[in-house]
Amino acid sequence: xxxxxxxxxxxxxxxxxxxxxxxxxxxxxxxxxxxxxxxxxxxxxxxxxxxxxxxxxxxxxxxxxxxxxxxxxxxxxxxxxxxxxxxxxxxxxxxxxxxxxxxxxxxxxxxxxxxxxxxxxxxxxxxxxxxxxxxxxxxxxxxxxxxxxxxxxxxxxxxxxxxxxxxxxxxxxxxxxxxxxxxxxxxxxxxxxxxxxxxxxxxxxxxxxxxxxxxxxxxxxxxxxxxxxxxxxxxxxxxxxxxxxxxxxxxxxxxxxxxxxxxxxxxxxxxxxxxxxxxxxxxxxxxxxxxxxxxxxxxxxxxxxxxxxxxxxxxxxxxxxxxxxxxxxxxxxxxxxxxxxxxxxxxxxxxxxxxxxxxxxxxxxxxxxxxxxxxxxxxxxxxxxxxxxxxxxxxxxxxxxxxxxxxxxxxxxxxxxxxxxxxxxxxxxxxxxxxxxxxxxxxxxxxxxxxxxxxxxxxxxxxxxxxxxxxxxxxxxxxxxxxxxxxxxxxxxxxxxxxxxxxxxxxx
Numbered sequence: 001x002x003x004x005x006x007x008x009x010x011x012x013x014x015x016x017x018x019x020x021x022x023x024x025x026x027x028x029x030x031x032x033x034x035x036x037x038x039x040x041x042x043x044x045x046x047x048x049x050x051x052x053x054x055x056x057x058x059x060x061x062x063x064x065x066x067x068x069x070x071x072x073x074x075x076x077x078x079x080x081x082x083x084x085x086x087x088x089x090x091x092x093x094x095x096x097x098x099x100x101x102x103x104x105x106x107x108x109x110x111x112x113x114x115x116x117x118x119x120x121x122x123x124x125x126x127x128x129x130x131x132x133x134x135x136x137x138x139x140x141x142x143x144x145x146x147x148x149x150x151x152x153x154x155x156x157x158x159x160x161x162x163x164x165x166x167x168x169x170x171x172x173x174x175x176x177x178x179x180x181x182x183x184x185x186x187x188x189x190x191x192x193x194x195x196x197x198x199x200x201x202x203x204x205x206x207x208x209x210x211x212x213x214x215x216x217x218x219x220x221x222x223x224x225x226x227x228x229x230x231x232x233x234x235x236x237x238x239x240x241x242x243x244x245x246x247x248x249x250x251x252x253x254x255x256x257x258x259x260x261x262x263x264x265x266x267x268x269x270x271x272x273x274x275x276x277x278x279x280x281x282x283x284x285x286x287x288x289x290x291x292x293x294x295x296x297x298x299x300x301x302x303x304x305x306x307x308x309x310x311x312x313x314x315x316x317x318x319x320x321x322x323x324x325x326x327x328x329x330x331x332x333x334x335x336x337x338x339x340x341x342x343x344x345x346x347x348x349x350x351x352x353x354x355x356x357x358x359x360x361x362x363x364x365x366x367x368x369x370x371x372x373x374x375x376x377x378x379x380x381x382x383x384x385x386x387x388x389x390x391x392x393x394x395x396x397x398x399x400x401x402x403x404x405x406x407x408x409x410x411x412x413x414x415x416x417x418x419x420x421x422x423x424x425x426x427x428x429x430x431x432x433x434x435x436x437x438x439x440x441x442x443x444x445x446x447x448x449x450x451x452x453x454x455x456x457x458x459x460x461x462x463x464x465x466x467x468x469x470x471x472x473x474x475x476x477x478x479x480x481x482x483x484x485x486x487x488x489x490x491x492x493x494x495x496x497x498x499x500x501x502x503x504x505x506x507x508x
Contacts, residue, residue, distance in 0.1 A: 003090035015127035022087030027063030035068030055113035082107035117141035125149035144263025213479030214433035221391030235268035236408035269300030308376035
């Protein structure tokens with residue numbers, strides 16, 4: 001007898017519908033799975049047989065053929081355990097076929113028939129909504145994330161027996177509901193705050209400007225100056241997440257298995273990969289392409305500490321995503337695009353020993369060593385970082401003081417005010433902050449008066465800025481003007497923007 005069960009699989013960060021076809025035929029007992037399954041799918045037959053028996057059902061002594069269609073789409077993961085088991089029971093006339101057709105099923109089975117969570121629950125719910133389907137049965141741990149998607153009824157079941165009883169009408173299961181507004185309000189809290197950072201007023205001001213305009217930032221300073229401490233607090237002053245942004249983040253985190261069970265990621269991501277990370281782990285890819293760190297940091301912050309120590313190929317691979325906000329991964333089976341719109345925060349020492357320019361610690365590096373160290377960061381990558389600032393070591397008097405700095409909440413209020421100005425400005429442009437302006441938009445929105453233009457021209461000659469660096473200065477000046485609520489860019493704004501090009505001043 002033939003049975004057909006609706007299911008889904010993940011490819012990249014998107015879900016695709018899959019027909020699970022089960023045929024009970026004549027021949028030696030056993031299970032054959034076809035349709036480009038990976039090893040995890042092939043091993044499902046060894047989980048399904050004891051799961052069915054331990055749930056109180058008889059496993060058929062037939063030759064069982066399982067086809068996962070479409071056959072040219074790679075299937076991976078353990079999410080097919082439940083639909084295959086239900087298909088076998090339906091072909092054995094234990095589960096009614098007419099009811100089975102109304103639902104989509106995903107879930108991993110334990111040997112006792114209990115349901116275990118799968119990856120990509122939210123992406124699967126989004127796929128069903130786009131396809132016009134309305135009913136999804138999945139493990140309880142994935143119910144919250146899937147229920148965030150409006151228009152899809154989510155039915156959590158704890159084990160195979162409960163699922164069969166539900167389909168037979170003997171065990172009612174209510175659709176799972178979540179209050180996404182309550183989740184956002186309850187979880188939109190950060191464990192760190194800028195009030196804990198003593199001193200470093202210039203660095204905090206530069207970070208405020210960077211966040212207000214979506215600009216990438218590089219902090220240069222000796223060990224212990226607070227670069228990592230500052231970077232870790234950047235998410236706390238980013239604008240609060242909208243539902244659309246939270247769903248985008250949750251979708252990626254769900255696919256890579258990073259959800260903590262709350263159903264919706266309500267805080268900005270902060271990713272801090274080690275400098276030994278490979279290009280694929282940073283950018284994304286693999287035989288079956290998965291999002292990398294830059295996509296996991298989407299709508300948040302990617303912090304690269306000890307920037308010159310990262311592999312050169314990994315750093316150079318950042319150039320295209322920093323410009324486009326997306327990363328394309330091409331493989332033999334197709335091309336995948338992953339979102340990667342993040343704020344890049346880098347940190348580095350001024351020299352190999354870390355104490356160049358520090359009055360309390362003599363530098364032991366030669367000029368050649370310093371130049372070689374700094375040239376590990378290529379000019380094209382450096383041009384894509386709008387703000388470079390020096391973070392000096394704190395004095396002992398400032399370290400022992402009990403006074404607190406300005407809170408993240410107060411800084412966020414100014415940031416959100418500047419972002420509202422930019423949202424209004426770019427409402428018909430397809431972007432939402434100053435850092436994303438192209439050449440035509442810079443010319444339109446970063447108009448300089450004669451005095452500012454002459455001042456900037458003289459500075460550019462001395463600093464030998466590239467054309468991209470010239471545009472970065474104007475975009476940063478536009479953000480500084482937005483923070484002040486000024487419609488026009490003045491010489492004061494240009495002056496401050498030039499102060500945030502530390503590398504250019506030193507190379508001049």
